[in-house]
Amino acid sequence: MSILAEILPAVTKIDVDEVNKKVPKLKQDVESLKNDIIINVENIYVKYNHRHTTNNILLEKAKQFQNTLTDLKDKADFLANKDLTKADKDLKSNVNELYKVEFKMRVLLNLLNIMEQINNFKKNVAASQYVKCIAILKEFNAFIEAMPEDEKFDAINQLVLSVTEEELMLKNTLKNIITDNIYVKQVPEKHVTILKIKKPNEEMKTAIMAYYSSQNQVLLLSKIAKYLWEDLFVPIVNQEIEITEKDTISFASLNLNVKSADKKSDYTVVFNNLEKVLGFLTKHFNYDVTDNLTVLGYIGNDIRDNLSELIIKNCLRDTIPSSTEELQNYKVVIEATKKLEKSLLDAQIFTTDTTSILEYANNVDVLFINKMCKGYLESAIEIMKHDLHDIMDVGVPYNPEYPLGNVELEFSQCAISKNVQELLKFCEEILQKALGASPECSGRLFTTVTNILSKYLTFVPEFHKTYLTTLPQQIAVFLNNCQYISYTLVKWNMEYCSQLRHVLDTCDFSKEIGQFSSVEHELFQIYIDGQVKQIEEIMEGAQLEGRTIQKLDSKTEKSIRQCLRQQELLRTVWHKVLPYEVYNKNIGIIVNALCRCLIRDIIKFEDIPAKVAEDLVEVIKLILTRAPKLFINPNEVALYVPLWYKLNELSFVLNSSLMQINDRWADGKGPLALQFEGDELKGLIKALFQNTDRRAAVLAKIVTFNVRN
Template identity: 30%
Template sequence: MSSFVTEVLASSGKLEKEDLSSKISKMSRKVEDTKEEVCDMINKRYGDFLPSLQGSEELMVQVDEVSKEMDMLKNCIENEVCQNIHVAVAEYAKLKQQLEKNTIIITMLGHLKEFHNAMEEFNKALLEKKYVDAANQLERARSSVDSLKGWKTSQLPLLSALSSELTVQRENLIYHMGDEWKRLVIWRLPSSKGKTPLENCHPCSKDGEPRPHALLCCVLQALAIQGDLQHKIKLFSQVLLKNMLKPLVVYPSLSVRVTEQQDEGTTLALQCLEESHEERSTPSQVYSKLLLVLKTLCKQHSLCITHAYLRLFILEILHDKLEKEKSSLSAILGELIWEEISQCIIHDCLLYSIPTNSSQLEKYNTVIKETEEFEKSLKEMEYLQGDSTDLLKYARDVNCHFASKKCKDVIVAARKLMTSKMHNTVKIAPDSKLRLPKLPAPNSEAKVKQETTKEEITMENTKQLSAWSLCLPACRISESVQQLMELALNTLCEAVGSSTQCALQLFFTVRNIFQLFYDVVPTYHKENLLKFPHLAAIQHNNCMYLAHHLLTLGHHFRAHLPQPLSEGVATFVDMVPGFRKLGAQCFLAQLNVQRAELLERLSTAHNFCNLDDEDNYIAASKAVRQVIHQLKQLGTVWQDVLPVSIYCKAMGNLLNTAIAEVISKIMMLEDISSEDGEHLHTLCQTIIEEGPLVFIPLAEEKKNKKYQEEVPLYVKKWSTFKELVIVLRANLQEIVDRWADGKGPLALEFSSSEVKNLIRALFQNTERRAVALTKIK
């Protein structure tokens, strides 16, 4: 053992003589031998109880020596062997790095070679007008450049030059293909200023090259590979929409002419054969024209072309065996034009084909079928993808669109009537009735209930109500308001038998008509209603006419409308108070204007004082004459317009205002001479004689003669005024007699203080006057 340790120490760290594995195996054997001896010694010591102290000490020394040898070997391995291992690993890493660098260089050289070969093939294909091969070779070159750019360690100065060359050649290819496109796809638009863009138009022709169809397909495929097809087709689709597809939808007189020649290709042209008397084309006409254009384009470009954004290089890297994605030209074109052309068809064709009468809705199923066939044809040609489109959805929602169109037309017509002139009037008689349509019989329960109610009302009417109950009095209303009511009736008739949604829309449109009248007419005609008494009276009658018919309008239609309208929602009664108030306010405002004018005229009478002065008398007489003239003018304007009762109340109110003002002015006089009294009597007598003339009925209103001549019924101050006129010419005794101790006619109209003031103003201060004053109590 000592010789082995000596030999290890003598080696001085050099492991060239023996290999580590052999030394380690020797060491292992020595360890096993030592273990056996130790175990044997232990057995003898503790098992056999044989004292062998000296043997055990020698074994301990032997164990210590073996341990030292192991420590020395371990240190040797750690200090020398591990160091040599690190050196070897570093050398290996350096060699590996050098190998990778060489590999990168070889790969980059391969890409450069690939780029060079691709560009050579590209130039060759471009000269031979093999645009698809040229585009593919250019993509090979692009792939090589992209691969070179992908290496972060790549610092080739040549890389920028390669990229520039690639860009230049791509633009060169696109230029050549654009030039071919211009020669193969030609738009000829009219340049004459005197002609519309739709005349003599030959938009799409292909000519110039032998077999233009094959060449055009080659150009399209090359454009798709280069990613420029989408942009090119987009520009083409915009011109196609503007100059061909949209005009075919909008103008009914246009037609499409297709001519095909084997060498020159296909020509699509718009031509205006004759002026059409129709304002809009029917959907079937539009569909047939559009299909002719699209079928021609589809026939010319039926080959599949590579889609513009294929991920070719990813497929190559992954070694995917999938086929390249392809999309037809019609699919690309359809994706670009469908949304815009479908909206054009909706707004310029289908919108105008929607019927305006509910009876025509069944015939519209033909349009729905035509729309379905149109979309089916587009799907077969791959212009259209998917199942649900806005065009077909719009056509199928005809009930909703019918209601919306009907409501819009009704509101427009109603607003036109409301803003028309009001002075065109029609006479309304008490027996005038609305021309109510004949409606279908309601269901049995509602019918029984309706008959029972009618029977009860009839019995009640025979007992209490006259034939003229709930009838409008004779008056004049605007012709436009009568037409407005007819419009409301027709709209409600459209709601009968319609779907629930349609009926609701139409019913509330009618309510909106009346609400619009309530809001628009007073505002739109505001100045005229204040300026012209005639219009104010007509507006009053209009409002009362509408309020009268709104009471029963909902009741007439309720049983014939779907739920919830039939359950009580269909009513207009809530609008009646508003219309009555609106009419009353309008006429009262005009009465206030006339009242102010009467008072203004009377203010020029110099308070009826000093009438012995000729100027004062002339001014007072003129004021009275102006008042009478104004009342007569109003009577001429209002008498044939207003109902008799309203007319009498209005004229009585105005005459009463004038009389009350005259009475007030006279009662304020402190001194009235005999001449002044005579003049005052003359002026007042004029009013008494001519004032009631405004109540004389028209020839056709003879039955109202008595009713209209009851002047004191409408002029509250009439009796007071007549007593004043009597007093102005009476002597003291006559005044005292008419007073009759506070029981005479004079006492009914004036107070004692007012009579005393009159006596003091009319008579001088004498004993007779004093006696008369004492009798006025």
């Protein structure tokens, strides 16, 4: 344009003639080029009888026409700016035609460029230059995407389809190359897995790089990673395996023979087998995927975290020492683990971000104590499973002279399960180890003891649930067990916790003591409540309902005898098991329930015939005679049965005259006044005696007092 600007003053008719003359010629040449290109396309892609060499000639010709077009367009633009096209109709027509030729020329150049790319693509496929093929495809796709839609006529679209087919064929070729180079074969009947890999070759190298370059991933390698994980790495760690290698001229194979699917190999065998697999893969299959990524690194992305976890949980965990002697010799395992981790890192299966198996092994002191403590808990649970009724006596016998005990920390004589004594001895051994251990280990050991104690409170009630809910001896023994453990924990607070507090932030069994107290009380109270409920249910059938009674039913005596028999059975199984005070207190609760039911049913009657009163006295006499024998010391029955005196006074009233009752009331100062409220006694008198002046006089003397029952 700068030259045109210089000759602007000299624009003549010659310039106009040149445009008018050359544009028709260029139009004709471009049309001829178009026909030649179409014929060439048909020869190559339809008839398949022509080579791509013609395309180079056509491309050179197109470039020449493009130069001519550019020159003419510059001149036409210059003339148009000077409004010369308005003065010359031919010039105006040729300038318009020139723009049409420009569009057609652009389309033809696109077509020729596409054909040139296809030609280059096929040459590189033939030369196995697969990475270059992928680069050409990417360039081609970018070229097509950038092309305006109005320039994509049918021939170009047909060529795009052709390229798409070529791309699919290339990917299939790459896939076949990879699958031909490595495969995993299983022979189930022989329990054998064979990994076969073609020895390193350039075709495989370029195929993998090309495959990755096309998608930024190699799905086939992900599948191979899955096969390696499931068929090699997992069996090597979890089963007893033998590995052998075989070589041929073209292939190397790794044979994995499962000797026992139910047994694991020793860690040394596992590590050795893993080293064999890593060495085999590194030697025969560690191609570059990119400049910064290898095949094994790619596979490692899929399996490294799982492999690290597998080695730790299913192999290294089994090597954790079970004794101090084994702990001292554990450095051998650490060295072997260090060597294996280096191999995994060198092979790029692991990276520095992968969970370190060496770090796990180096943490052996903590692992050792954790394993030991886990074993302690498991052993303790086995002890807890022993029968509760296998009992032994512990504690100091009851001394009437010192009913509250002679010394402060004195445990009352009772029967406990032998397994509790065994369990406490076991826990004490752990505490003794804690005294001589490091602060970290001491804390772990102390926590293990508290865990064992907490486990007892949840495991034993559930494991022995059937017996605890049906056999009275079992629940009594469980109560004693809990109390004896609490008693022992109080001593341990003084004996062991006092020595451990200088190394442990928290060292106290007060929480556990409270837990045992709560659980023992809750479970035993449930049982006592059940016994009381049974008494009440039995007495509901004693035929003492209603406000009046004409005759005492035989079921009344039968019900009371049944209640007493139930309590006598409890005495048989409890009196030598429970501590003196605990036994008396709880048998007293049950006897008191019987007294309460009978007193309640009798004093509600509004009319009691003399014969019924006599019969009731006899029934009450059953309780007054047999109930004291339920207690270890019969003379102490009144200490543990709050309604005992009231029952006695009720028997007196039923069997006495108005005068005797009046004397025993003694203006509210006698024994009757201590047990009955005035209204209760008045009700009884009205039920027992006819309405006479004498009865009225006695009733008038009786007033209500607060009675302590």
